[in-house]
Amino acid sequence: MATIPADELRIIERFGPHRSAVDAVRQSTSAEPERLVKTHCCFCGQQCGVQLKVRGNEVIGFEPWEEFPFNRGMLCPKGVKRYLQGAHPDRLLTALQRDPSSAHGFSPLAYGDAIARAAAGIGRIQQAYGPASIALLSGASLTTEKTYLMGKFARVCLRTPYIDYNGRLCMVSAGAANKKAFGIDRTTSPWSDMIGTGVIWVAGSNVAECSPITTNYLWQAREQGAKIIVQDPRITPVARTCDLYLPVRPGRDAALFAGVLHLLIERGWIDREFIEAHTVGFDEVAEYCRQWTPARTAAVTGVPERSLQQASELWGTAASSFMLHARGIEHHSNGVQNALGAINLVLATGRIGTPRSGYGTITGQANGQGGREHGQKCDQLPGWRDIANPEHRRHIAGIWGIDEADLPGAGVDAYELFRKIDAGEIKALLSICFNPKVSLPDSGLVSRALEKLEFYVAIDFFLNETARHADLVLPGSLQEEDEGTVTQVEGRVIRINKAIDPPGEARQDWRIVQDLAAALGRPHGFTFTGPRDIFDELRRASKGGVADYSGITYEKVETRMGVFWPCYSEDPRTGRPLDHGGTPRLFERGSYNPIARGQGPFYFPDGKARFNLAEHRPAVDDAGEEYPLFLTTGRVVSQFLSGTQTRRIDPLVRQYPEPRMEMHPRLAAKLGIADGDWAEAETRRGMIALRAMVVTTIRPDTIFIPYHWPGEKSVNRLTVAAQDPISRIPQYKVCGCRVRKAAGPPAYAAILEPQQ
Numbered sequence: 001m002a003t004i005p006a007d008e009l010r011i012i013e014r015f016g017p018h019r020s021a022v023d024a025v026r027q028s029t030s031a032e033p034e035r036l037v038k039t040h041c042c043f044c045g046q047q048c049g050v051q052l053k054v055r056g057n058e059v060i061g062f063e064p065w066e067e068f069p070f071n072r073g074m075l076c077p078k079g080v081k082r083y084l085q086g087a088h089p090d091r092l093l094t095a096l097q098r099d100p101s102s103a104h105g106f107s108p109l110a111y112g113d114a115i116a117r118a119a120a121g122i123g124r125i126q127q128a129y130g131p132a133s134i135a136l137l138s139g140a141s142l143t144t145e146k147t148y149l150m151g152k153f154a155r156v157c158l159r160t161p162y163i164d165y166n167g168r169l170c171m172v173s174a175g176a177a178n179k180k181a182f183g184i185d186r187t188t189s190p191w192s193d194m195i196g197t198g199v200i201w202v203a204g205s206n207v208a209e210c211s212p213i214t215t216n217y218l219w220q221a222r223e224q225g226a227k228i229i230v231q232d233p234r235i236t237p238v239a240r241t242c243d244l245y246l247p248v249r250p251g252r253d254a255a256l257f258a259g260v261l262h263l264l265i266e267r268g269w270i271d272r273e274f275i276e277a278h279t280v281g282f283d284e285v286a287e288y289c290r291q292w293t294p295a296r297t298a299a300v301t302g303v304p305e306r307s308l309q310q311a312s313e314l315w316g317t318a319a320s321s322f323m324l325h326a327r328g329i330e331h332h333s334n335g336v337q338n339a340l341g342a343i344n345l346v347l348a349t350g351r352i353g354t355p356r357s358g359y360g361t362i363t364g365q366a367n368g369q370g371g372r373e374h375g376q377k378c379d380q381l382p383g384w385r386d387i388a389n390p391e392h393r394r395h396i397a398g399i400w401g402i403d404e405a406d407l408p409g410a411g412v413d414a415y416e417l418f419r420k421i422d423a424g425e426i427k428a429l430l431s432i433c434f435n436p437k438v439s440l441p442d443s444g445l446v447s448r449a450l451e452k453l454e455f456y457v458a459i460d461f462f463l464n465e466t467a468r469h470a471d472l473v474l475p476g477s478l479q480e481e482d483e484g485t486v487t488q489v490e491g492r493v494i495r496i497n498k499a500i501d502p503p504g505e506a507r508q509d510w511r512i513v514q515d516l517a518a519a520l521g522r523p524h525g526f527t528f529t530g531p532r533d534i535f536d537e538l539r540r541a542s543k544g545g546v547a548d549y550s551g552i553t554y555e556k557v558e559t560r561m562g563v564f565w566p567c568y569s570e571d572p573r574t575g576r577p578l579d580h581g582g583t584p585r586l587f588e589r590g591s592y593n594p595i596a597r598g599q600g601p602f603y604f605p606d607g608k609a610r611f612n613l614a615e616h617r618p619a620v621d622d623a624g625e626e627y628p629l630f631l632t633t634g635r636v637v638s639q640f641l642s643g644t645q646t647r648r649i650d651p652l653v654r655q656y657p658e659p660r661m662e663m664h665p666r667l668a669a670k671l672g673i674a675d676g677d678w679a680e681a682e683t684r685r686g687m688i689a690l691r692a693m694v695v696t697t698i699r700p701d702t703i704f705i706p707y708h709w710p711g712e713k714s715v716n717r718l719t720v721a722a723q724d725p726i727s728r729i730p731q732y733k734v735c736g737c738r739v740r741k742a743a744g745p746p747a748y749a750a751i752l753e754p755q756q
């Protein structure tokens with residue numbers, strides 16, 4: 001186990017749940033609120049409960065919401081400061097049109113004129129090139145109602161197959177693996193199930209910085225005796241105090257899982273009875289794992305044999321366990337296999353669906369869960385239905401009041417959309433809640449493609465880097481300016497409550513979409529009176545699907561502080577109306593689901609879970625002779641995603657103002673680089689110059705760069721656009737690179753960028 005220097009322990013404290021910061025802010029905001037509105041943080045998938053302090057039409061601060069069961073009043077630094085973004089001078093208060101004669105490249109435009117112009121542009125392109133000449137890009141920070149509306153708008157109003165969303169960069173490897181193994185794509189248990197468990201395995205997740213409130217559950221579990229295993233090329237804050245740290249080389253997770261399963265089988269630490277009764281496919285997986293001897297696994301993964309033995313003993317002999325993973329194992333061209341490898345360890349020990357044992361992929365964006373269920377994915381219809389399935393198509397076409405034949409088929413993933421734009425196949429784009437110029441890999445292609453668009457409309461509340469390429473920007477709503485639901489990390493559907501009205505000419509996103517439908521002369525299906533109305537249709541649309549929300553109502557969510565889906569409006573056994581409380585824990589033995597119909601707890605017709613072959617495949621553009629180091633990318637606690645929001649919140653910017661290049665002292669010494677020196681990292685696609693951050697908490701063969709910045713500071717100019725063949729997630733977490741000391745500061749360092 002690693003020893004922890006005192007200053008790093010202080011960092012852990014800072015990155016951990018932040019009650020003291022909550023208190024500090026409570027005392028510092030002197031203005032008296034007129035109202036308190038119970039809602040949730042707009043940032044990560046934990047969706048902490050919070051009460052916004054509102055005065056007039058302004059959010060002036062917040063109070064903890066102690067009763068909300070997930071976070072009990074605790075928040076991380078982003079949650080504490082989020083309320084500051086609304087008053088930022090960059091907030092879009094009018095629509096904008098591209099205007100080369102203006103100093104900023106845009107000039108304001110009346111909202112009504114902007115809608116008319118947007119509709120005319122879309123109409124013109126579709127008239128000239130056909131309905132499929134336009135693409136939609138949507139996002140999982142939106143409420144579930146909005147994500148449902150976007151999927152419907154693409155297929156019913158625009159009649160294009162081309163819609164995809166930013167969860168393509170986030171949750172799709174986990175989602176695909178979950179569907180393959182369990183038939184349903186959701187974390188199995190409320191996090192409170194972790195407290196009392198025997199061992200928690202955290203694979204590729206920087207829990208303390210990226211899902212800070214989950215840290216609190218890990219700590220509580222540890223206090224009750226849980227052992228913690230962390231698998232990461234970096235000694236993350238949680239790894240600093242864990243029981244076993246597995247310093248995996250980037251891109252080798254499937255090999256590591258196979259090596260551990262090999263040992264579990266060899267030592268007899270598997271649950272043969274469970275495997276026999278509740279799973280299929282074990283033998284093939286066991287056969288594959290035979291080649292992953294400890295010696296070979298250690299050679300491939302860089303994890304010592306002794307640690308592999310310890311990992312299998314800790315996991316194999318525990319009475320109960322939790323497996324958690326996030327983008328560290330999923331952001332790979334082998335991402336689905338990696339996630340399946342983790343799931344195989346869970347299934348082999350049979351520890352799932354009981355009060356102290358579970359499995360979860362930690363969702364990223366605010367609505368990373370709900371946003372991947374109801375039809376904004378290129379191949380999906382509401383309720384996690386399949387757009388290629390005739391029965392599913394008929395059901396949804398019926399709800400939408402259209403002919404099944406008019407419902408387009410599957411489109412392509414978000415990155416492929418840019419390839420199609422680049423190739424001239426797609427001519428127009430409508431984007432909402434997505435900043436692909438900063439967030440997609442090998443972003444040179446994205447910038448080039450954006451300039452080729454004949455017509456581009458963006459809906460956002462800030463002019464993000466992608467929207468700067470737009471012809472028109474429509475001023476959308478902040479999370480606190482609208483109501484709706486989101487589904488957080490545990491699978492709990494919760495309420496977002498409206499605190500204020502959108503300012504100026506800004507409009508709630510769903511209104512903008514409906515205004516476009518009306519202006520296009522295709523209002524059929526887009527006359528909802530509000531989010532509640534949309535949700536009622538979503539309930540009916542999702543009914544009978546795997547992600548069944550039919551029994552969820554706003555009232556139920558409000559009074560129960562969240563409802564776990566699936567939640568049925570009718571008893572799946574008898575068809576009689578039911579006041580269902582939802583499904584906090586999946587896969588309990590003896591439980592009934594409408595797909596297995598009593599055959600077993602998993603969501604397949606035979607009720608059994610699937611072992612899937614989880615093969616190790618080398619990364620595309622792996623480290624090698626020419627580019628000897630691994631470049632991996634991710635996050636820091638104070639910034640969020642492409643930074644559009646958090647780079648405008650001064651106290652967060654001050655915590656970590658610029659991206660830095662993390663490297664180990666041994667590597668730094670070899671390259672003659674000292675902490676704070678300018679260093680250059682180069683991959684086959686580009687070069688970035690950043691200040692070095694020399695830390696002992698990273699493998700000496702790996703560098704880490706956070707990705708929250710645009711332009712010269714954007715690491716996505718360097719990342720590789722390789723994608724997983726099943727999930728189409730990009731391989732953000734590994735590519736070959738080389739590093740050298742820079743001769744001096746880069747040109748951009750001389751330009752004072754406005755951070756505020």
Ligand SMILES: Nc1nc2c(c(=O)[nH]1)N[C@H]1C(S)=C(S)[C@@H](COP(=O)(O)OP(=O)(O)OC[C@H]3O[C@@H](n4cnc5c(=O)[nH]c(N)nc54)[C@H](O)[C@@H]3O)O[C@H]1N2
Binds near residue numbers: 203365704
């Ligand atoms: N502060 C903050 N919190 C966030 C976000 C944010 O932007 N900022 N974003 C939210 C979103 S959308 C998401 S998706 C989540 C992401 O949450 P995480 O997945 O926890 O965050 P990342 O930093 O992307 O990567 C996690 C870890 O993967 C490790 N890693 C890199 N390569 C590998 C590998 O090959 N194998 C293994 N095992 N590990 C590897 C990295 O060292 C890193 O510690 O966070 C959410 N929360």
Ligand SMILES: Nc1nc2c(c(=O)[nH]1)N[C@H]1C(S)=C(S)[C@@H](COP(=O)(O)OP(=O)(O)OC[C@H]3O[C@@H](n4cnc5c(=O)[nH]c(N)nc54)[C@H](O)[C@@H]3O)O[C@H]1N2
Binds near residue numbers: 141434459645707
């Ligand atoms: N190198 C590298 N790249 C990565 C990753 C990585 O680990 N490494 N992680 C990937 C992951 S996991 C993710 S999730 C993506 C995220 O990448 P993006 O989704 O592109 O990033 P965001 O910053 O969330 O961009 C969302 C935009 O939506 C706007 N927005 C937010 N909420 C709303 C709303 O309610 N309404 C409207 N109208 N607009 C809204 C924001 O202002 C912002 O401009 O990045 C991916 N890119």
Ligand code: SF4
Binds near residue numbers: 042045077
């Ligand atoms: S960013 Fe995530 S952990 Fe932090 S307060 Fe918001 S929801 Fe909670």
Ligand SMILES: [Mo]
Binds near residue numbers: 169170171364
């Ligand atoms: Mo994400």
